[in-house]
Amino acid sequence: MKLQPWLMPAWNVLADALRTRRLHHALLFGGPHGYGKRALADAFATAALCTQRAADGSACGTCRSCVLVAAGSHPDLVHVTFELRDDGKPRTELTIDQMRALGQRLALSSQFGGLQIAIVDPADAMNPNAANALLKTLEEPASETIIVLVADDPSRLPATIRSRCQRIDLHAPTHAQALEWLREHGVDADVAASTLAASMDNPGQAEDWIEGDALAVRAECLADLAALSASRARVAAIAERWAADRPGVRLWFAADLAREEARLIGSGRRGALGLTARTEIPKLAAWFASANRARGLLSTTLRTELVLLDLLRGWPAQPGKT
Numbered sequence: 117m118k119l120q121p122w123l124m125p126a127w128n129v130l131a132d133a134l135r136t137r138r139l140h141h142a143l144l145f146g147g148p149h150g151y152g153k154r155a156l157a158d159a160f161a162t163a164a165l166c167t168q169r170a171a172d173g174s175a176c177g178t179c180r181s182c183v184l185v186a187a188g189s190h191p192d193l194v195h196v197t198f199e200l201r202d203d204g205k206p207r208t209e210l211t212i213d214q215m216r217a218l219g220q221r222l223a224l225s226s227q228f229g230g231l232q233i234a235i236v237d238p239a240d241a242m243n244p245n246a247a248n249a250l251l252k253t254l255e256e257p258a259s260e261t262i263i264v265l266v267a268d269d270p271s272r273l274p275a276t277i278r279s280r281c282q283r284i285d286l287h288a289p290t291h292a293q294a295l296e297w298l299r300e301h302g303v304d305a306d307v308a309a310s311t312l313a314a315s316m317d318n319p320g321q322a323e324d325w326i327e328g329d330a331l332a333v334r335a336e337c338l339a340d341l342a343a344l345s346a347s348r349a350r351v352a353a354i355a356e357r358w359a360a361d362r363p364g365v366r367l368w369f370a371a372d373l374a375r376e377e378a379r380l381i382g383s384g385r386r387g388a389l390g391l392t393a394r395t396e397i398p399k400l401a402a403w404f405a406s407a408n409r410a411r412g413l414l415s416t417t418l419r420t421e422l423v424l425l426d427l428l429r430g431w432p433a434q435p436g437k438t
C-alpha cells in the first residue's frame with residue numbers, strides 16, 4: 117500500500133491508534149473532495165482488519181482478511197453509500213433504512229472475531245432522519261466496532277454526530293506533491309500544471325478534470341464571462357447552458373476565473389474576462405463568494421437554473437455597459 121505523501125500525517129495518527137489499540141469507535145474523515153479521503157479510509161479499514169500488520173501499521177496484503185477486503189467480500193467490513201433507485205439511478209442521499217440496517221448489523225458480533233468496520237461515504241449526504249438513526253448507533257456503540265464517516269463538508273453533519281467522532285483532518289498537498297502525483301499517473305507536465313492551477317492544487321480534482329474534458333469546459337466558462345463583461349451575451353442563455361451540463365464544475369471554474377481576474381487587475385494587468393478598472397476588484401471578490409455559495413445551493417431543492425440566473429445577473433459588467 118502506498119498512500120499519497122500528504123496523507124501520511126493523518127495515516128500516522130490512525131496507525132498509532134491501531135498499534136496502541138486506542139481506537140475511537142467513530143472517526144470523521146473530513147477534507148475537500150480530491151485529497152484522498154476514500155483511499156485513506158480504505159487503507160485504514162484494511163489495516164484494522166489485517167491479521168499480520170507491518171511495522172508501520174499498514175496491511176500485509178496477503179492474509180485471509182486482506183485478500184477478502186481486496187475482493188470486496190470481507191464479512192466484517194460494511195460500506196454504506198448511495199443506493200440505486202428503482203429507475204437504476206443512484207439516490208442523492210443516504211436514508212434512514214440504510215442507517216437502521218447498519219445499526220442492526222453492527223449489533224451482531226464480528227464473523228472473524230476481530231473488529232467490525234463500517235465506512236459511511238459520503239456521510240454529509242445523510243438526510244436528517246438518517247442522521248438521527250446513526251446517532252442512536254453512535255450513542256450506544258457496540259464493542260469492537262468502528263464507524264468511519266467520510267465527508268467533503270463535515271460542517272453539514274449535525275453537531276450531535278460530530279461531537280461523537282474523533283476528527284481526522286486531511287492536510288492539503290503542496291503544489292510540488294500534487295504535481296509529482298499527477299506526473300506519476302502519466303499526466304503531461306503542462307496539462308498537470310495548468311489543471312492544478314485551476315483546481316487550487318487539488319490533485320484528485322485535477323485528475324477528475326483531466327479524465328473528463330474539464331479544461332474545455334473551463335474555456336467555455338471563460339468565454340461566457342468575457343461575453344457577459346462586454347454585454348455580448350444573454351444571462352438566461354448562459355444559465356440554461358450551465359444548468360444542463362456540470363453546473364458544479366462550471367461554478368468552480370467561474371469562481372476561480374473571477375479570483376484570477378481580480379488578482380490580475382490588482383497587479384495592473386489585463387485579465388481574460390475583459391474587466392480592467394480597479395473598482396471591479398471588490399465586486400469580483402463578492403462575486404467569487406456568491407459563486408461558491410451558489411455551488412453549495414446546487415445540492416438543495418432550489419432549481420439549478422434559477423440559482424445560476426441569480427448569480428450571473430450579478431456579474432460585474434464593464435462601467436457604462438451595465
Ligand SMILES: [Zn+2]
Nearest residue numbers: 166176179182
Ligand atoms: Zn493482512
